[in-house]
Amino acid sequence: MTFEEQTVFYKELVDKELDRYMSFPDGLKQGKLFEAMKYSLNAGGKRIRPVLALEFCRICGGEYKNALPAACAIEMMHTFSLIHDDLPCMDNDDMRRGRPSCHKAFDEATALLAGDALEMYPFDVLAGSTSCGVSAENALKMVKMLAWASGHMGMIGGQQIDTEFEGQSPGLDELLKMYRLKTSRLLQAAAGMGCLSAGADGDAVGNALEYADRLGLAFQIVDDILDIYGDEKALGKPIGSDKEKNKYTYVTYAGLEGAKEKAKQLTDEALDFLAKFNNSEFLKKLTIELLNRNK
Amino acid sequence: MTFEEQTVFYKELVDKELDRYMSFPDGLKQGKLFEAMKYSLNAGGKRIRPVLALEFCRICGGEYKNALPAACAIEMMHTFSLIHDDLPCMDNDDMRRGRPSCHKAFDEATALLAGDALEMYPFDVLAGSTSCGVSAENALKMVKMLAWASGHMGMIGGQQIDTEFEGQSPGLDELLKMYRLKTSRLLQAAAGMGCLSAGADGDAVGNALEYADRLGLAFQIVDDILDIYGDEKALGKPIGSDKEKNKYTYVTYAGLEGAKEKAKQLTDEALDFLAKFNNSEFLKKLTIELLNRNK
Numbered sequence: 001m002t003f004e005e006q007t008v009f010y011k012e013l014v015d016k017e018l019d020r021y022m023s024f025p026d027g028l029k030q031g032k033l034f035e036a037m038k039y040s041l042n043a044g045g046k047r048i049r050p051v052l053a054l055e056f057c058r059i060c061g062g063e064y065k066n067a068l069p070a071a072c073a074i075e076m077m078h079t080f081s082l083i084h085d086d087l088p089c090m091d092n093d094d095m096r097r098g099r100p101s102c103h104k105a106f107d108e109a110t111a112l113l114a115g116d117a118l119e120m121y122p123f124d125v126l127a128g129s130t131s132c133g134v135s136a137e138n139a140l141k142m143v144k145m146l147a148w149a150s151g152h153m154g155m156i157g158g159q160q161i162d163t164e165f166e167g168q169s170p171g172l173d174e175l176l177k178m179y180r181l182k183t184s185r186l187l188q189a190a191a192g193m194g195c196l197s198a199g200a201d202g203d204a205v206g207n208a209l210e211y212a213d214r215l216g217l218a219f220q221i222v223d224d225i226l227d228i229y230g231d232e233k234a235l236g237k238p239i240g241s242d243k244e245k246n247k248y249t250y251v252t253y254a255g256l257e258g259a260k261e262k263a264k265q266l267t268d269e270a271l272d273f274l275a276k277f278n279n280s281e282f283l284k285k286l287t288i289e290l291l292n293r294n295k
Numbered sequence: 296m297t298f299e300e301q302t303v304f305y306k307e308l309v310d311k312e313l314d315r316y317m318s319f320p321d322g323l324k325q326g327k328l329f330e331a332m333k334y335s336l337n338a339g340g341k342r343i344r345p346v347l348a349l350e351f352c353r354i355c356g357g358e359y360k361n362a363l364p365a366a367c368a369i370e371m372m373h374t375f376s377l378i379h380d381d382l383p384c385m386d387n388d389d390m391r392r393g394r395p396s397c398h399k400a401f402d403e404a405t406a407l408l409a410g411d412a413l414e415m416y417p418f419d420v421l422a423g424s425t426s427c428g429v430s431a432e433n434a435l436k437m438v439k440m441l442a443w444a445s446g447h448m449g450m451i452g453g454q455q456i457d458t459e460f461e462g463q464s465p466g467l468d469e470l471l472k473m474y475r476l477k478t479s480r481l482l483q484a485a486a487g488m489g490c491l492s493a494g495a496d497g498d499a500v501g502n503a504l505e506y507a508d509r510l511g512l513a514f515q516i517v518d519d520i521l522d523i524y525g526d527e528k529a530l531g532k533p534i535g536s537d538k539e540k541n542k543y544t545y546v547t548y549a550g551l552e553g554a555k556e557k558a559k560q561l562t563d564e565a566l567d568f569l570a571k572f573n574n575s576e577f578l579k580k581l582t583i584e585l586l587n588r589n590k
Contacts, residue, residue: 033447033455089403108384109458117447123418124442127435136431140422143438147419152412160328163404
């Protein structure tokens with residue numbers, strides 16, 4: 001399969017499996033909650049995190065079905081974070097990927113609860129990975145990794161710092177620390193859980209975590225660039241929102257060229273860690289594509 | 296130990312262990328998040344759910360330390376639900392247990408994220424229960440049970456139904472279904488995880504789940520009664536809030552006497568399931584005390 005075919009294959013695989021997880025019994029009174037969960041999960045995301053989980057599993061010698069629970073779990077967790085991030089008390093964003101955000105399409109209470117539900121479901125899904133050939137020990141390691149990456153010492157911690165930085169001017173080190181928590185951690189969980197799904201050893205998991213750490217930083221810096229210099233139509237949301245919210249970003253410090261250079265350097269570091277794996281051509285292409293993306 | 300001594304012993308044990316889980320490194324930028332988590336977790340709750348977990352573990356032949364992770368996990372999950380329930384887009388309650396609710400003591404964004412973090416942390420804690428003598432298989436069963444009980448098919452589903460019932464007049468069956476999700480499920484997870492912590496078999500877990508199902512319904516109906524006929528000082532919050540919000544409760548349908556009768560009947564059913572366990576005197580007393588509580 002070519003890179004493009006492989007990407008489509010993974011995306012369709014994950015979408016189908018997510019649909020299965022989102023098949024709820026009819027006639028339950030919380031139907032609106034289910035609709036809101038599905039609405040946000042099917043908003044046309046790039047599915048980067050699931051692809052990372054599936055491909056790291058493959059290059060660690062697993063079959064893709066081993067990592068399907070991890071792939072779906074990480075996408076649910078990512079979607080939860082977007083729903084709560086968009087809420088009025090957070091970023092107050094009305095649009096997400098070219099459609100009304102969850103609390104606009106439904107209401108605030110439903111969006112809050114849909115986010116809560118999509119934060120919880122991943123652990124149910126991961127606990128079920130033993131029926132996909134993952135050992136109980138490794139399933140439990142995935143539970144621990146996902147909770148760590150997403151919680152108060154990870155993504156949620158990063159979101160707290162992000163809200164406190166608003167209107168302030170944190171140092172560059174502080175900014176990168178926040179990016180690590182807010183963006184790298186979930187990518188790390190995706191890559192790390194992919195390895196664990198295949199039963200890989202600690203060295204492989206460690207290299208995957210280092211890779212995804214750099215990938216996340218590069219990803220966030222490219223986001224910063226696109227928020228100023230991107231194309232609104234391609235992005236599906238208005239540009240300039242960081243500036244409007246007085247947010248200091250990497251571009252504020254380093255300018256466009258400095259930011260591009262840093263993203264390139266981080267991508268190179270990511271590729272170095274990738275080189276420690278066999279058969280990592282697909283991930284290499286993906287990494288470079290993420291650096292050069294326009295949305 | 297007397298019932299009172301045992302209760303104090305359990306409560307102190309859990310409080311101490313929760314403090315340990317809430318010991319965060321100094322100097323991190325998400326310090327306000329940590330403070331909000333601790334503020335709500337230390338708001339002086341009755342710790343009923345942790346006590347259930349610890350005592351079911353004991354009567355199933357385990358040591359209390361086996362169930363300490365489950366006990367702390369369930370209290371965190373319960374606290375998460377209170378924080379999000381109090382938010383302006385939900386019940387909009389300014390007070391909780393005689394103190395400002397989390398979003399009043401901090402701010403809405405911090406309360407949202409503190410709730411999110413306290414929803415996540417339990418899974419990290421449960422994954423660590425293997426270092427307290429719990430097998431990986433049983434730890435994973437606890438993860439699954441907690442996610443089920445708390446998620447879209449459990450407590451969060453119940454909260455969604457609760458918001459949709461506001462100003463409406465659901466049937467009595469619908470109301471009890473909602474109570475099961477909103478209130479019984481977490482008590483069921485507490486009792487069930489207690490059994491699993493001790494390595495108990497499926498029959499014991501099943502009986503514990505049936506017991507806690509009835510306990511939860513009785514608990515919620517007593518709550519309904521206290522919201523009308525309770526003592527504001529003892530409760531630490533104003534009474535009459537259900538009526539103010541046009542909420543139909545069990546008392547609306549059955550009146551004070553009917554509600555009292557139903558709570559008594561459910562308590563009797565709970566006691567029948569309890570009788571299937573040896574050494575259940577403590578839980579028997581606890582169950583009757585919850586029926587007769589004034590706060």
